[in-house]
Amino acid sequence: MRIVDVCAFYAPRGGGVKTYVERKLQAGAEAGHEIIILAPSDDDRVVERQGGGRIVMLPARRFPLDRRYSYFDDERSLHAMLDRLQPDLVEASSPWASAAMVARWQGCAPRALIMHADPLSAYAYRWFGPVLSRERIDRGFDWFWRHLRRLDQSFDLVVSASESLSKRLANGGLQRVATLPMGVEPGWFTxxxxxxxxxxxxxxxxxxxxxxxxxxxxxxxxxxxxxxxxxxxxxxxxxxxxxxxxxxxxxxxxxxxxxxxxxxxxxxxxxxxxxxxxxxxxxxxxxxxxxxxxxxxxxxxxxxxxxxxxxxxxxxxxxxxxxxxxxxxxxxxxxxxxxxxxxxxxxxxxxxxxxxxxxxxxxxxTMTMDDHFRQLFHAYRQIGSRDLHVA
Known part of the structure; x- marks a missing residue:
């Protein structure tokens, strides 16, 4: 399979997402898949990875709160690149605007949303938790839950890395959530x-x-x-x-x-x-x-x-x-x-x-990233064989 990861959180000097991406490139090549990371950047260069796969940089604006990162701001350009790459499956690695852009892409490839971020916990629950109940906060941010439910209907799979997040997503009305813990990079931690x-x-x-x-x-x-x-x-x-x-x-x-x-x-x-x-x-x-x-x-x-x-x-x-x-x-x-x-x-x-x-x-x-990617690629093969994509 040619898997294109629309990875809004990737940065050359990033943290956990960068570690995940680097291992995915290697694991994909070993499993016979072509992994292409489509990442926002200052320029439009392509980085070929020695072990297989590549990182395609798409010009985008800098994220104002953390200058290490950029963010996708041109939907037409993103769609044109997906058309050019002709993926067999598309991933979106952020529940924000880039996932909505992927959902609106007119290509026929199935797509998966990877919940690398939990905005409600990182922001809303942290800001308002001391004075409001979780239920009231969720009601106040129902616009975001509606956004997630729309994504759930536009993607074939929503991947969550923990049972606690999966449970909240399911309680929020998402129907295509699968728990696939990420695991650690093998060889370094013992x-x-x-x-x-x-x-x-x-x-x-x-x-x-x-x-x-x-x-x-x-x-x-x-x-x-x-x-x-x-x-x-x-x-x-x-x-x-x-x-x-x-x-x-x-x-x-x-x-x-x-x-x-x-x-x-x-x-x-x-x-x-x-x-x-x-x-x-x-x-x-x-x-x-x-x-x-x-x-x-x-x-x-x-x-x-x-x-x-x-x-x-x-x-x-x-x-x-x-x-x-x-x-x-x-x-x-x-x-x-x-x-x-x-x-x-x-x-x-x-x-x-x-x-x-x-x-x-x-x-x-402790589960390794290789275990995770075996499960993930198996889920992707199932998506491809069932052709479940909902436009």
């Missing part, structure tokens, strides 16, 4: 990469001895990641137990994150780590991963932590919550600092070494 010397160095940077607990947070400095809340909760739990937090990432909220961490010498902020081997070593060398975002559709870093053999502390909503299964994680009430601090304290007082041993034992059961 308990075998644990490095006690690295752990000791990181704790030393936090001003703590090796007997302390090393917590790790990884992700963009963005409002929905809630790093100031994580920092506050770690600081609170640290009054009773020696805890160091290393936070890896950067972003437009960097100043706010730095202010939150300024008065705690046991918290260290590190730049993003793009080297997968280094990231795998850091994850395996930590004692626990802590995460603050309830708007994840899958939560790649939590899955990577599980594959690295460390327990996780995550909110009880969103894709991160799905990762805390089989006794390898602690959940807390999403967006509640006190609840997160209590979960951290529970972890610290529940024998962290035993928790890590349990996580290490279960690490090999």
């Amino acid at each position: 308990p075998m990469k644990r490095n006690e010397a690295l752990r000791a160095r990181l704790l030393k940077r936090c001003g703590l001895p090796v007997e302390a607990t090393l917590m790790l947070g990884v992700g963009r400095h963005a409002p929905e990641k809630r790093w100031p809340q994580v920092i506050e909760a770690v600081t609170s739990a640290g009054y009773r137990n020696p805890v160091g937090l290393v936070l890896v990432g950067d972003g437009r909220e960097r100043a706010r994150v730095r202010r939150a961490a300024a008065n705690n010498p046991h918290i260290q902020l590190l730049a993003p780590i793009h080297d997968r081997n280094r990231l795998g070593e850091m994850l395996a060398s930590a004692d626990v991963l802590v995460h603050g975002c309830e708007a994840e559709t899958f939560c790649m870093v939590a899955a990577e932590a599980r594959a690295s053999g460390i327990p996780i502390i995550v909110p009880d909503e969103g894709g991160a919550s799905d990762q805390a299964s089989q006794g390898v994680g602690f959940r807390y009430r999403a967006a509640q600092t006190d609840s997160l601090a209590a979960a951290i304290t529970d972890f610290l007082e529940s024998d962290p070494a035993m928790q890590r041993q349990r996580a290490t034992t279960l690490a090999a059961s």
Whole structure:
């Protein structure tokens, strides 16, 4: 099959979506499919991938809130490129305007919507959740639910990476949702990469001895990641137990994150780590991963932590919550600092070494991206054989 991914969130210096795209290109080639990533960019170049597939850049405007990204703003140009590429199946990787553009394309190829984003959790529920019920927020944003239901009728498949998101989509009236967890990139994340010397160095940077607990947070400095809340909760739990937090990432909220961490010498902020081997070593060398975002559709870093053999502390909503299964994680009430601090304290007082041993034992059961793509391509073959597309 020739699969064209209209990938609005792809950027050469992006995060989880870029990792997903790079592996998809390789997995598609190995499975005998031609994968073409159609991405918005500053120019119109084509990048041929050595292992197979290509990335076609379509000129588009820069996204004003994050200059690393562009967004599709010319529907006619997008349709013309799809006509030129003649796909056997089209993916849309964003539930925003680009998905509607794909839905309106007059080509006959079946199409799938990949829910790489959960806008209601990332924005509406976060903004209004403190004062309104989820039901009232959904009613207020019924225009977006109507938009999703229209997409559901225009696409043959809506792919969700977590059961929690699938359930909300189904409750919102979508009928073509399938749960296909994304999985971790194989080869990089394993308990075998644990490095006690690295752990000791990181704790030393936090001003703590090796007997302390090393917590790790990884992700963009963005409002929905809630790093100031994580920092506050770690600081609170640290009054009773020696805890160091290393936070890896950067972003437009960097100043706010730095202010939150300024008065705690046991918290260290590190730049993003793009080297997968280094990231795998850091994850395996930590004692626990802590995460603050309830708007994840899958939560790649939590899955990577599980594959690295460390327990996780995550909110009880969103894709991160799905990762805390089989006794390898602690959940807390999403967006509640006190609840997160209590979960951290529970972890610290529940024998962290035993928790890590349990996580290490279960690490090999973590689903990989290759498993995900086998399931995804199988679903696409079924779509093609049934010819279910609804115009």
